[in-house]
Amino acid sequence: MLHIVNKSPFEKNSLETAVRLSQPDSAILLIEDAVYAASGDTSAVTMLKDVLRDRQVFALGPDLQARGVDVEKVPDGIEIIDYEGFVDLVVAHESTQSWL
Amino acid sequence: MKIAIMVNTGPYTHQASDTAYLFASAALRKGHEIYRVFFYHDGVNNGTRLTVPPQDDRHVVNRWSELADQHGVDLVVCVAAAQRRGIMDADEAKRHGNNADNLASGFRISGLGQLVEAAVQADRLVSFGD
Amino acid sequence: MYEEDGAPGGIVKKIAYVNRRAPHGTIYALEGLEVVLIGAAFDQDVSMIFVDDGVYDLKRGQDTGVSGIKNFSPAYRALEMYDVEKLYAESESLQKRGLVVEDLIVPVEVLSSAEVAELLAGQDIVLNF
Known part of the structure; x- marks a missing residue:
């Protein structure tokens, strides 16, 4: 299952809930304000590094760029994708949940 | 693949x-x-033709209309949500005694069943929102 | 004029409606419930899952008289008549908010986070409200 999160982890608990209620082998895609979770020396990155042990994590590149998020500070393992990659992820997973 | x-x-x-x-x-x-x-x-507000964004900005409503025009994409505005928020086609406006309608080109107004039907018929459903 | 299409022949999917937001502050819970009630005509395999602030949707004793907002919480009691009988709440969400099942307007099955995750993973369609 593909879990899509679009909220900053510093504003809402959507990412936390998506992690809590997703199974190993699922994928988490960060879009819009959720891309702030993917970079820097933060509690969110620490959580995502833990998540990466049994799940895939992706971040939408254009949203990182739009926000000036430091791509160099995105930890290894978090894959940066474009909109075509987003479509591929949706196709690759039998179901999709947006944690709105 | 069919995506809704x-x-x-x-x-x-x-x-x-x-x-x-x-x-x-x-x-x-x-x-x-x-x-x-x-x-x-509030997604129904994507379907008002009265939107006039500044010239140096993207035109969100027209972009959707073009998608319908160029690719035949079915753009459906929920009738119940639209009525609450004042989005009407000509028929709806007449039915409710309003003297104006504002549904943008390429959109149509229909029931919530169209969402569930799309969920059932399409291979994937992806939601975008707040 | 806006008649629903009815159930498309034969296909039965597992559809979960996940409620994560409290009522009244935003319209999501109310309009989410409207989808569930209309969607019931399609005879799908439906579950409703209440997590995070969504558990407040089911809180007993909601009285919107003075606030003037529509009180739709009694409509959750009608779900049974629409054959929507699988209602779940996440234990952690209830506990965190100091709620117990007796505080809720309808009976729900309480699930652990792992059980909710498993339930979600088995769905064909998940809609969040």
Whole structure:
């Protein structure tokens, strides 16, 4: 299952809930304000590094760029994708949940 | 693959409508079919033709209309959500005794059943919203 | 004029409606419930899952008289008549908010986070409200 999160982890608990209620082998895609979770020396990155042990994590590149998020500070393992990659992820997973 | 899309926020306030549009465009480029885009909650505001953004900004509503025009994408605005928020086609306006209608080109107004039907018929449903 | 299409022949999917937001502050819970009630005509395999602030949707004793907002909480009691009988709440969400099942307007099955995750993973369609 593909879990899509679009909220900053510093504003809402959507990412936390998506992690809590997703199974190993699922994928988490960060879009819009959720891309702030993917970079820097933060509690969110620490959580995502833990998540990466049994799940895939992706971040939408254009949203990182739009926000000036430091791509160099995105930890290894978090894959940066474009909109075509987003479509591929949706196709690759039998179901999709947006944690709105 | 048949992909259905749900849009739950209006244009400009939230990015979700932009993301949905860019996702839909990418899916079409990759040869997928957009089975339907269903607009719900404040998402119905994507369907007003009275939107006039500044000239140096994107025109969210026209972009959707062009998607319908160029790719035959079915753009459906939920009737119940639209009535609450003042989005009407000519028939709806007449029925409610309003002297104006504002539904943009390429959109149609229909029931919530169209969302569930899309969920059942399409291979994937992706939601965008707040 | 806006008649629903009815159930498309034969296909039965597992559809979960995940409620994560409290009522009244935003319209999501109310309009989400409207989808569930209309969607019931399609005879799908439906579950409703209440997590995070969504558990407040089911809180007993909601009285919107003075606030003037529509009180739709009694409509959750009608779900049974629409054959929507699988209602779940996440234990952690209830506990965190100091709620117990007796505080809720309808009976729900309480699930652990792992059980909710498993339930979600088995769905064909998940809609969040």
